[in-house]
Amino acid sequence: MQTNTNNYPPPARAWLTVFILMLAYVLSFVDRQILNLLVGPIRQDLQISDTEMSLLMGFSFAVFYTICGIPLGRLADTRSRRGLIAAGVVFWSMATAACGMARSYWQFFLARIGVGVGEAALSPAAYSLITDSFPPAKRATALSAYSMGIYIGSGMAFLLGAKVIQFALSQGEIVLPVLGTIRPWQLIFMLLGALGVAFSLLLFLLKEPQRKGVGAGARVPLCDVIAYVKLNRTTVLLHNLGFAGVAFCGYGAAAWIPEFFVRTYGLSRVQVGEWLGWITMIGGSAGILTGGALSDWLRAKGYQDASMRVGCLAAVLMLPTLPGYLASDPFWALFANAISVFCLAMPFGVAPAALQEIMPNPMRGQASALYLFVVTLIGLGVGPTAVALITDFVFQDDAALRYSLMIVCAVAGTLAAMLLFLSFKPYRESLQRLEGWTEAGTPSLSQ
Numbered sequence: 001m002q003t004n005t006n007n008y009p010p011p012a013r014a015w016l017t018v019f020i021l022m023l024a025y026v027l028s029f030v031d032r033q034i035l036n037l038l039v040g041p042i043r044q045d046l047q048i049s050d051t052e053m054s055l056l057m058g059f060s061f062a063v064f065y066t067i068c069g070i071p072l073g074r075l076a077d078t079r080s081r082r083g084l085i086a087a088g089v090v091f092w093s094m095a096t097a098a099c100g101m102a103r104s105y106w107q108f109f110l111a112r113i114g115v116g117v118g119e120a121a122l123s124p125a126a127y128s129l130i131t132d133s134f135p136p137a138k139r140a141t142a143l144s145a146y147s148m149g150i151y152i153g154s155g156m157a158f159l160l161g162a163k164v165i166q167f168a169l170s171q172g173e174i175v176l177p178v179l180g181t182i183r184p185w186q187l188i189f190m191l192l193g194a195l196g197v198a199f200s201l202l203l204f205l206l207k208e209p210q211r212k213g214v215g216a217g218a219r220v221p222l223c224d225v226i227a228y229v230k231l232n233r234t235t236v237l238l239h240n241l242g243f244a245g246v247a248f249c250g251y252g253a254a255a256w257i258p259e260f261f262v263r264t265y266g267l268s269r270v271q272v273g274e275w276l277g278w279i280t281m282i283g284g285s286a287g288i289l290t291g292g293a294l295s296d297w298l299r300a301k302g303y304q305d306a307s308m309r310v311g312c313l314a315a316v317l318m319l320p321t322l323p324g325y326l327a328s329d330p331f332w333a334l335f336a337n338a339i340s341v342f343c344l345a346m347p348f349g350v351a352p353a354a355l356q357e358i359m360p361n362p363m364r365g366q367a368s369a370l371y372l373f374v375v376t377l378i379g380l381g382v383g384p385t386a387v388a389l390i391t392d393f394v395f396q397d398d399a400a401l402r403y404s405l406m407i408v409c410a411v412a413g414t415l416a417a418m419l420l421f422l423s424f425k426p427y428r429e430s431l432q433r434l435e436g437w438t439e440a441g442t443p444s445l446s447q
Contacts, residue, residue, distance in 0.1 A: 007210055007212070008132075008133060008134065008135060008209070008212070009133050009207070009209050013133075013207065014133040014134055014142070014209075015142075015145075016205070017129060017130065017133050017206055017207075017209075018130060018133070018142055018145050018146050020202060020203065020205060020206055021085075021122075021126045021129065021130065021146050021149075021206075022145060022146045022148055022149045022152075023149070023199070023202070024085065024089060024122055024126070024149070024199070024203070025122065025123075025126070025146060025147070025148075025149025025150065025153060026149040026152045026153040026156065027089070027093075027153065027192075027195070027196055027199055028092065028119045028122055028149070028153065029149060029150055029151075029152075029153025029154050029156075029157065030153045030154075030156050030157045030160065030192060031092060031093070031096045031115055031119075031192055031196070032061060032115065032119065032153070032157075033153065033154045033157040033158075033254065034157040034160060034161055034188065034189070034192070035053075035056060035057050036057065036154075036157065036158070036161070036254060036255050036256075036257075036258055037157065037158050037161030037162065037164075037165070037258045037269060037272070037273045037276075038161050038164065038165075038185045039053055039258065039259055040259075040262070040269060041164075041165065041183065041184075041185050042056075042108075042185060045183055045185075046104070046105050046108065048105055049392065050388040050391060050392055050398070051385065051388045051389060051392050052105065053388070054255065054384040054385040054387070054388040055109070055385065056105075056108060056109060056112055057255050057380075057384045058251065058255065058380045058381050058382070058383065058384040058385055059381050059382075059385060060109045060110075060112040060113055060116070061112050061113070061115055061116040061119075061380065061381075062116065062376045062377050062379075062380040062381030063113075063116070063377070063381060064113045064116040064117050064120070065116035065117070065119055065120045065372075065376050065380075066120075066372065066373040066374075066376050066377045066381070067373075068116070068117045068120040068121075069120040069124065069369040069372050069373050069376075070366065070369045070370065070373060072084065072088075072120050072121045072124060072125075072369065073124035073365040073366045073367075073368055073369025073370070073372075074222070074225075074365065074366050074369070075125075075365075076124045076125040076128050076365030076366075076368075076369075077128070077219075077220075077361075077362050077363065077364065077365040077366055078219055078362075080208065081125035081126075081128055081129050081208060081365075082125075082129075082203060082204075082206045082207075082208055084121050084125045085121060085122055085125050085126065085203060085206075086200050086203045086204075087121060088118045088119065088120070088121025088122050089118070089121075089122070089196055089197075089199060089200040089203065090118075090196070090197055090200050091114070091117065091118035091121075092114070092115045092116075092117070092118025092119045092196065093118070093192070093193045093194075093195070093196025093197045093199075093200070094114070094118075094193060094197070095111050095112075095113075095114025095115045095117070095118055095193075096111075096115055096189055096192050096193040096196060097189060097190050097192075097193025097194065098111040098114060098193075099111040099112065099115070099186075099189040099193075100182070100185075100186040100187065100188070100189030100190035100193065101179065101186070101190070102186075120369075120372075123352075123368065123372055124365040124366075124368040124369045124372065125365065126146060127143065127146075127352045127356060127364065127365070127368045128211075128364050128365045128368070129206070129208070129209065130142050130143055130146055131143075131212075131356045131364060132209040132210065132211055132212050132361075133209045136357065137296060137299065137300070138296065139353050139356065139357075140291075140292040140293075140295040140296045140299070140306075140307060140349060140350050140353040141289070141292040141293055141296050141349075142292075143292065143349045143350075143352050143353045143356075144288045144289055144291060144292025144293075144348075144349025144350065144353075145289065145292070145349070146349070147288050147348045147349040147352070148284070148285045148288050148289065148349075150284065150288070150345070150348055151280050151281055151283070151284020151285050151287075151288060151341070151345055152281050152284075152285060154254060154280045154281075154284065155276070155277045155278065155279075155280035155281030155282075155284065156277065156281070157277075158258070158272075158273045158274075158276045158277035158280060159273060159274060159277035159278075160188060161188075161258075161269070161273045162269065162270045162271075162272075162273025162274050162277065163273075164184050164185055164187075164188045165184075165269045165270050165273065166270050167184050171184070174187055211361055212361065219362060220360070220362040220363060225362075225363050225366050225367075228359075228360070228363060229363075229367065229370065231433065232358060232426075232430045232433065234426040235358065235423060235426040235427050235429070235430040236355075236367075236370070238419050238420070238422055238423035238426060238427075239308070239351070239354060239355060239371070239420075239423055239427070240370070240371050240374040240375065241374065241378075241419050242308075242311060242312075242315075242416050242419035242420035242423055243311055243347055243348075243351040243371070243375055243416070243420070244374050244375045244377075244378040244379055244416075245315065245378075245412045245413065245415045245416025245417075245419060246311065246314060246315055246318075246344060246347050246348075246379075246412075246413070246416045247348075247375045247376075247378065247379025247380070247383070248378055248379045248382065248383045248386075248408070248412040248416075249315075249318065249344055249383070249408070249409040249412045249413050249416070250344040250345075250379065250383075251379045251380045251383040251384060252379075252383030252384055252386060252387045252405070252408045252409065252412070253337075253340070253344075253387075253405055253408075253409060254280075255383065255384035255387065256384065256387050256388070256401060256404075256405060257276060257337060257405075258272045258273065258276060259401060260325070260333075260401050260402055260405060261275075261276075261330060261333070261334075263398055263399055263401055264330075264333075264399070264401070264402055265330040265333070267330060275334060276337075279334065279337060279338045279341060280341055283338045283339075283341040283342045283345070284341050284342070284345040285345070286342060286345075287314075287341065287342035287343060287344070287345030287346045288345040288346065288348055288349050289349075290342075290346060291310050291314065291345065291346030291347055291348070291349055291350050292349040292350060292353070294306075294310050294346075295307045295309075295310045295349075295350040295353065298310070304427075304428050304431055305423075305424045305427045305428050306350075307350035307351065307353055307354035307357075308354060308420055308423045308424055308427050309424065310346055310347060310350045311346075311347040311350060311351060311354075311416075311420045312417055312420035312421050312423075312424075313346070314343050314344065314345075314346035314347045315343075315347075315413050315414075315416040315417035315420060316417050317343040317346075318340055318343040318344055318409070318413050319410065319413050319414065319417075321336045321337075321339045321340040321343065322336075322340075322406050322409055322410055322413075323336070323406075324336020324337060324339075324340070325402040325403070325405050325406045326402065326406070340409075351371070351375075352368060352371065354427070355367050355368060355371050356368070357431065357434075358427070358430040358431055358433075358434055359434070360434065383408070383412075386408050387401070387404045387405055387408050388404075390403075390404040390407060390408065391404040
């Protein structure tokens with residue numbers, strides 16, 4: 001089976017691919033995270049609890065995002081990745097617009113499912129496109145640049161949310177033709193949906209790079225993919241669960257940090273949205289680029305498990321920031337949050353890069369979909385709800401949100417660091433196993 005190791009696109013074309021895909025990721029995270037600053041207005045209009053709100057933020061989106069990710073990941077390994085991404089962008093944008101038209105909790109819930117289904121098409125195909133556009137020594141940095149979309153999008157969601165609240169305070173309800181009277185938070189979802197449909201046209205600038213790496217161009221039966229993952233089950237399990245622990249902290253905190261500052265310090269949501277928007281965009285982007293550059297540097301120094309080491313380091317460095325939730329001054333809480341955002345961002349470029357390195361080319365999209373299945377289901381699907389459940393049923397006090405956040409992040413962060421530390425040796429063994437798969441010249445799963 002042929003291994004393609006050259007013929008990468010020119011650097012300008014490769015980075016244009018990263019830039020366009022990063023913009024798509026930004027858009028997806030704005031659509032995904034805009035709810036985090038709109039907890040108060042949406043709770044009030046829909047008459048729901050923290051726990052019900054958390055299901056809109058996480059569970060409704062994450063379950064179908066993860067379920068649909070596996071078959072869409074297989075399509076990314078065998079079909080046009082550009083076409084798959086374009087279809088996903090249009091679908092999730094229409095579902096985002098539907099969120100703005102929701103008149104009840106369950107209508108909103110169903111629309112959020114649609115957002116999850118559409119967004120499931122993006123990252124497996126994007127990871128595959130970027131991996132085939134850059135040589136191994138630059139992949140962690142390139143994938144980190146793409147993954148900046150997480151933090152630019154989340155930051156923009158906070159800033160947009162702040163503007164929505166500001167508009168609501170000055171204007172109140174809005175009357176539109178056909179739709180009638182709507183709230184400002186509903187309008188922002190409709191506008192985001194329209195923006196996404198228009199953005200999908202930009203994807204025609206993408207060009208499919210030649211598929212490269214072990215088994216490039218081959219179509220591997222699903223049973224062989226399952227067998228290869230099973231052969232590397234220790235590595236895959238520790239990788240997925242370890243980075244899911246980091247995501248658990250990140251999503252759990254991001255969902256409730258705005259409410260934490262409002263409830264604990266009495267700050268306005270407009271202030272909080274503006275501060276957190278810039279902290280998330282700058283701190284998160286700096287963290288994710290630092291993680292990618294550090295991984296590439298360690299790799300150049302001979303550490304084959306560089307990506308896993310960066311993930312472990314990030315989880316360890318996050319833990320000392322947690323007492324910031326107990327600060328009496330909001331300045332110190334914001335400072336601790338900025339450091340935490342930087343640390344938690346570090347792994348989210350290196351995590352998919354690590355997975356791409358141990359998988360044959362025809363399995364990369366499917367392995368990425370499995371990774372996203374675990375990380376999104378645990379991180380986004382459970383993280384926000386875990387915080388809400390502790391607040392609602394353990395402390396039974398909205399003002400105790402700071403303690404819920406600290407407990408969730410401490411437990412998840414410690415477990416993540418332990419799992420990623422244990423992954424170093426199995427990861428190196430998986431790299432060697434891939435070399436054996438190459439030498440055999442066939443997808444032999446007996447090695």
